[in-house]
Amino acid sequence: MTARTYPFTRNRPFEEPPEWSWLREHAPVSTVKLASGDPAWVVTRYEDVRAAMTEQSFSRTINRDGAARVSTGYQADKSSPVFNFGGSISEPPGHTRWRRIVAKAFTQRQADVMRPRIAAHTEDILDEITARGDRFDLMADFAYQLPIRVICDLLGIEIESRPEFTELAAKLTRRDMQSSFAEFGEALGGIGRYAAMLIARKRRALGDDLLSKLIALKDEDESQLSNEELVSTVILLLMAGYESTAVQLGNAFFALFLNPSQLTVLRERPELIGNAVEELMRWGQMGTGFAVAKSATADIELGGVMIPAGATVFISLGSGNRDTSVFGVDADVLDLTRPSATSQIAFSYGPHYCLGAALARAEMQEAISRILARFPDLRPDGELSDVVLASNLFTYYPRELPVTTAERAR
Numbered sequence: 001m002t003a004r005t006y007p008f009t010r011n012r013p014f015e016e017p018p019e020w021s022w023l024r025e026h027a028p029v030s031t032v033k034l035a036s037g038d039p040a041w042v043v044t045r046y047e048d049v050r051a052a053m054t055e056q057s058f059s060r061t062i063n064r065d066g067a068a069r070v071s072t073g074y075q076a077d078k079s080s081p082v083f084n085f086g087g088s089i090s091e092p093p094g095h096t097r098w099r100r101i102v103a104k105a106f107t108q109r110q111a112d113v114m115r116p117r118i119a120a121h122t123e124d125i126l127d128e129i130t131a132r133g134d135r136f137d138l139m140a141d142f143a144y145q146l147p148i149r150v151i152c153d154l155l156g157i158e159i160e161s162r163p164e165f166t167e168l169a170a171k172l173t174r175r176d177m178q179s180s181f182a183e184f185g186e187a188l189g190g191i192g193r194y195a196a197m198l199i200a201r202k203r204r205a206l207g208d209d210l211l212s213k214l215i216a217l218k219d220e221d222e223s224q225l226s227n228e229e230l231v232s233t234v235i236l237l238l239m240a241g242y243e244s245t246a247v248q249l250g251n252a253f254f255a256l257f258l259n260p261s262q263l264t265v266l267r268e269r270p271e272l273i274g275n276a277v278e279e280l281m282r283w284g285q286m287g288t289g290f291a292v293a294k295s296a297t298a299d300i301e302l303g304g305v306m307i308p309a310g311a312t313v314f315i316s317l318g319s320g321n322r323d324t325s326v327f328g329v330d331a332d333v334l335d336l337t338r339p340s341a342t343s344q345i346a347f348s349y350g351p352h353y354c355l356g357a358a359l360a361r362a363e364m365q366e367a368i369s370r371i372l373a374r375f376p377d378l379r380p381d382g383e384l385s386d387v388v389l390a391s392n393l394f395t396y397y398p399r400e401l402p403v404t405t406a407e408r409a410r
């Protein structure tokens with residue numbers, strides 16, 4: 001059998017590439033070919049994906065000498081910080097210690113405490129939108145606005161500095177705003193300097209924000225996060241928590257528009273929002289399949305197949321999320337009442353499980369509920385078939401999602 005070229009292409013928005021279901025059934029741990037011509041492996045079944053995410057012989061560093069050439073979208077480079085960002089905090093033992101400390105701050109309680117702020121930001125953004133008229137772009141005017149305001153709260157950034165910080169953050173994380181690899185490097189440097197200054201200022205007067213908490217937290221042996229670790233943490237929060245939440249929000253609305261009967265269900269039963277967000281993340285997942293890429297540091301047996309040391313492996317959370325053995329024979333259908341939706345793995349699994357999951361859930365739940373409550377006539381402004389989906393290596397989402405809130409003739 002000739003190796004398939006990865007990533008696979010979708011025929012319609014959110015429709016899984018046909019290769020996934022075939023592979024899950026016939027060759028769940030299998031070889032593929034990358035655009036560079038180099039071979040790699042994909043893992044497609046839910047159980048194998050979870051097993052792979054907890055396998056300690058997989059490393060996140062996929063740009064070792066001799067490794068498969070993976071294009072980052074900027075260039076087929078092995079030095080790209082896109083893939084090896086984070087240094088000491090991205091791999092064990094540094095990651096294990098870092099995670100033990102930061103997990104004390106990123107709790108469900110912390111997300112609950114932030115919920116009223118998230119609600120207030122949502123309403124403010126909607127006020128700004130309403131003041132401009134009854135048409136807006138759900139991506140630029142809403143989805144990209146909320147997560148960065150929440151991150152500014154986490155970091156305790158003063159109101160007057162927020163526009164400057166937001167611009168820097170957008171240049172760093174938003175692929176749609178970068179035209180070259182050099183620009184990404186510049187933005188990384190800019191955010192790094194800003195973070196160092198912010199941390200120095202906080203050290204002089206700790207506030208009640210999460211960054212202050214991270215500065216003060218101690219590990220079991222009383223050690224604290226170093227300046228370098230704190231700067232990496234700020235950058236990581238932006239890299240992991242800004243665009244991801246924005247595009248997942250956009251996908252959620254696009255998925256609802258593509259499935260009007262489900263939009264009606266949610267309007268009629270707003271109490272479903274918790275389960276609805278899980279199902280929207282499962283079905284309308286923002287990841288493309290490249291985000292969770294690993295390198296095998298030893299021969300690894302997975303699903304009865306031996307993956308050789310040195311192999312580059314893509315662990316497909318998206319394919320796992322469509323596995324019929326977990327989500328039922330209708331896994332391809334969006335069903336906001338699906339009880340198994342809470343088993344979705346769009347936040348990953350294992351030691352790198354999304355640190356901001358509770359916060360992201362609160363953002364999605366508040367944003368979707370409040371938008372639907374505020375705009376009873378919210379609908380696409382134009383044909384859904386005209387919506388252009390951006391699909392870079394990491395994320396899959398509508399570039400623009402024009403909507404109208406104008407009252408419908410009844």
Ligand code: HEM
Pocket residue numbers: 099151236237240241242244245246248286291292346347348349351352353354355356357359360
């Ligand atoms: C809906 C929005 C989000 C999605 C879909 C998402 C998804 C993910 C995924 C799949 C990973 C794991 C990557 C891997 O295994 O290598 C991850 C890790 C992470 N996420 Fe999220 N994320 C979201 C929002 C956020 C937010 C709001 C924050 C914080 C402000 C955040 C912070 C992080 C951090 C720090 C990590 C790295 C954890 C580690 O390496 O131990 N994420 N996220």
